[in-house]
Amino acid sequence: MENMPEVRFARTADGVRIGYQVFGPGPGRWRAPVLVWMPSLSNIVAQWRIPAMRTAYEGLARDLTVVLYDGRGTGASDRDIDLTDLGVEAHLLDLIAVLGDAGIERANLLGYYHSVATAIAFAAREPARVGRMVLFGGAPRMREAMLPAQTQALLSLVDQDWSLFADAAATAWLGWDGAASGRWTAEAFRTATTPAIAHAWFEAASRIDVTEDLSRVRAQTLVLHRQSSQQIPVEIFRRLTGALRDARLVELPGTTPTLFLEDVAADLGLVTGFVTTGRVGRVSSSGPVLTRREQEVLQRLAAGDSNAEIGRSLGIAVHTVERHLANIYRKLGVASRTAAVAHALRP
Structure with missing residues (x-):
């Protein structure tokens, strides 16, 4: 290389x-x-x-x-x-x-x-x-x-489907969901061992x-x-x-x-x-900050709810759900529902 x-x-x-x-x-x-x-x-x-x-x-x-x-x-x-x-x-x-x-x-x-x-x-x-x-x-x-439920769910894939484990770890576990990074990260996991x-x-x-x-x-x-x-x-x-x-x-x-x-x-x-x-510099925050409502929408999205189901669950209109989703995609730097769900499932 x-x-x-x-x-x-x-x-x-x-x-x-x-x-x-x-x-x-x-x-x-x-x-x-x-x-x-x-x-x-x-x-x-x-x-x-x-x-x-x-x-x-x-x-x-x-x-x-x-x-x-x-x-x-x-x-x-x-x-x-x-x-x-x-x-x-x-x-x-x-x-x-x-x-x-x-x-x-x-x-x-x-x-x-x-x-x-x-x-x-x-x-x-x-x-x-x-x-x-x-x-x-x-x-x-x-x-x-290793106790978190999500980690245990991922580890269960090791024996069931090694390729799926590599893909899931690359997205949810280590957080790389961009096309290039996700592909190469999954490949690194897949080829790391047996x-x-x-x-x-x-x-x-x-x-x-x-x-x-x-x-x-x-x-x-x-x-x-x-x-x-x-x-x-x-x-x-x-x-x-x-x-x-x-x-x-x-x-x-x-x-x-x-x-x-x-x-x-x-x-x-x-x-x-x-x-x-030996000194620790000042730590700044530059990560995405979701509002409480956006966090609720993202949680329902990760649970598999449709936009209509999210709206009914949270008592808001579908077009409001769509607006929240647009803001979530922009803040997380993702372009799809799947990528947003992967972000929500990260450890």
Whole structure:
């Protein structure tokens, strides 16, 4: 793929080959701070095709040396793995192998969803090797991050229809519903791994619990939260922040449960600023703001109601429903009823 960093390979202590990339201003002697973006189910090669992800990678690499890697069983890493051993210890072996192969003694960590627990465990056990941490979307008890009904519904598709799971995750779960981004995001999910490995990953994740490691973490930590009210409650992240010695929680504006999408410049500035200086910049709100009535219309739309049924339910005329829908489409930046429903179903 054009302008994509070379994929390198590290070997873990238990013999698994891990694919990874290093890019940014600091190869060799690491002149820039190193940020390791730790994986959930990933495919680092396919993710470069997603416009929002490429923008995020290139934005981070302006000031940081960025390391991406695919965990065992996913992406460019070995698929022939022990499916009964996908707990935090196995994920730690992947991270340690990448750091060792790349010659990185000390790094900053971006724990993202599944890898939040792994980042916490590594920071607790190897404090001298971790500078700062940014944590997003996961929890020390991973089952708490997997409890929302919508997440459970999506996970049920893993065994039933892998292709449908990839499409649904790209739209509702990670929030990419634009034609190009949605297509490439679904492809990244679809090619990240196999249904059997994904099932084993999520099954193992539901048993991961690193709460006992929290008190031993010394790294300065930024906990970020951006979720809709239907998804992971902010209280989980407040408890996580309170259990860490030096942590700050920032509740980001918006409802799309990912970084570097709703306000890419603000997210990049926040993460880069914290990693390089330890300071947290001012957080602005630039996401779409729906009125209470527009939120009610969108909820009825997501429930499958027709315009006439929405009108009867809310006691308003059909032409008023149509006007609200036009405003909703404009604010959300979508062009269809289906895209609006996908937005409403995002975590």
